[in-house]
Amino acid sequence: MVQAREKRLLYLHELEEFLYHAYNSAKMYKERTIHDKSIQPRDFEPGQLVLLYNSRLKIFGGKLKSKWSGPFEVVRVIAYGAVEQKLLNAERTFLVNGQRVKHYFGEVINPEKTSMDLKKA
Structure with missing residues (x-):
């Protein structure tokens, strides 16, 4: 009788451990897939x-206002995704989270050299 009770107790502990690992594996999988998508x-x-x-x-959004400002130049990349950047013609740098930054693939337009001819038609 003692042997059967110990055997049953051992089986219950193994089952509990199996359920614990299965729960943790499923929880980690869900967290990883949901988090990695974003x-x-x-x-x-x-x-x-x-x-x-x-x-x-x-807060003060407008229909035609752009949510992105810049371009800025990357000065250095700091650990854990922080990016130190500066305006193109300025010396002052500032730090931002790397998730708030995206690559700029356009050309830099110099407003001093750019001119527009406005003729009346």
Whole structure:
């Protein structure tokens, strides 16, 4: 009788451990898949041009206003995704979260050299 009770207790402990591992595995899988979908891998290097997401625009948003400002130049990339950047013609740098930054693929337009001819037709 003692042997049967010990055997049953051992079986219950094994079953409990199995359920615990199965629960943790399912929980980790769900967290990883849901979380990984929202993260986009972005690798930045010093000298690259980037755009910065303007989070304050949500409050005073306009239909035609862009949520992205810039371009900015990457000065250095710090651990855990932080990016130090600066305006193209400025010396002051500032740090932002790497998730608020995306690559800029357009050309830089110099407003001093750009002219527009407005003729009356």
